[in-house]
Amino acid sequence: MTQSLKFMRFLSIYTSFGLLEIQRIFQYNAWFWVELGRGIIAMIIMTAFWKAIYADQTQLAGLTLTTTLSYVILARALNAANASSVYWWIAQHISKGELELQLLRPLDFQLLHLFRDAMSWFVGLLRSLPALLVGFIVFSAQLPTDFMAYMAFFITFFLGGIVMFFFEFMLGCIAFYTTEVWGLSVLREGIALFFSGAYIPLNFLPETFRVIASATPFAQATYVPISFLAGVQNPANLGNAILSQLISILVIAILSRWIFSKAVQVLTVQGG
């Protein structure tokens, strides 16, 4: 069998699991409306908040009100579109004693989940469209006119998703030792709130915090792509952004595979 044929087969197997995830997401549509409603309420609050902040100034941290509003509205609309569910998935399957069934398949466990998550990001983008429309029509957010900004957004959106996937996978591995990750998830949410740039552009943080936050997987997945789309970051910076994301992927992927290889050795199957 030629290498290309092998690769096609490999892609076909893993993509099938990704498509399965899309099928699953569309079976649970109630969440879509809840998320849309939550996003719109957040847009109303954030617009009022930022208008009050900008009441007597035209620029803050080098950003105009329009740019900041576009950023926060985009951040809300695209809320976690490239998020990963692998962390909860691993923890839940371990606590229910069902992870064993997944490990019985002759597939790379990590790669399988990466494909599942990557497919769900396409759905995430599609499901963000109504919220984006509301953002632009009702809250006057602006979209860039430069094609490169869109390119930069899509590339960094998917690379950021991959960074986040490997990071969440590492967190999920903790469940092999603790069998639950609720406490850790609360801590993670708290850190992500400030460092992802989901609520305020990182430009507003003090220099030291901004540098630290930019290096976190949260910012790589949220701030970096949205800052290109909102005009906070110039598309000319795309090269640097990609390089930074690729380095993060390489480091976290190697680390997460190593952690998984160790964690799987301590697996204690719940319920015998």
Next chain:
Amino acid sequence: MPAIEVLNLEKVFSIPQRDPGLAGAFKGLFQPRYTKKVAVDKISFSLEAGEVVGYIGVNGAGKSTTIKMLTGILSPSSGHVRVLGRDPHKERVANARDIGVVFGQRTQLWWDLALRESLWLVAKIYEIPKVKFVALLEEFAHVLELEELLSKPIRTMSLGQKMRSELAATLIHSPRVVYLDEPTIGLDVLVKERIRGFLKTQNKQNGTTVLLTTHDLGDIEELCSRVLIIDSGKLIYDGALETIKQRFGTHRTMKFELAGAGLASPLHLPDGAEITSQEGSSLELRFDRVRCSASQIASSVMSQLEVLDFSIGEPDLTSIIKQIYAGGLS
């Protein structure tokens, strides 16, 4: 080369110990205590290719833990395991290609998918050519009566339907080694019969090696000529089912239907026979066939009582296993 080779296999779990109540939970945060539980205690055995072996033991004896180590899901604490020449834990993915596993109460099928789609996904994972898959699907659907279920999502199936589907998904890639952990648990007699028949055919046609864990001794008697018995993590018997039956099956039962209301005076029986129950006109005896014969007992009872009918019962595996668990091998 044996299909499965196990030497001094051991699995020790660390189990957290917590004192009761809130105070205990709080204390556990700062002073976690663990106890060691030896789930599998240095067991050794091997299975030749094509063998069907029963693996029996009470709950918590270590059966499932052994199977999980053989599948590669759990890593052994010590000892040596080879399945088709591989270390199943270190070569988990390669090992998974050649094995099939059924865990009786858990499904490896996709909950929301119709059975046909689930099986197609399995075929993709194991790279089964389409033509072969279609032929196997037709055969399995016929033998396991899956025709009506193919378009049904797994979540809507009954336990028996799920188990038949599970078996199809486990065996459709023609694995060389199959582990069945309670495959007939909770199923009715007809479904059990169908599943046993299917497993027999698969073993005969493909030479599949089967390690079967079950509490249903009917499965063992129907499918296995050899059994492994595990108790508290230790392998206490590895040998022919027939040997066990002969060794522990010396006792027979005799049931008498009496003409009168029952025993008016004490019954004199030959040495080696005893009364096990007596209710109304029904009398049940148990005897050691080495020490006395059925005809001696029958003539003894008939000389003392008026007998309408009587029957002799063969020993069943359940009673034999009970004797073994009660220390019969020691």
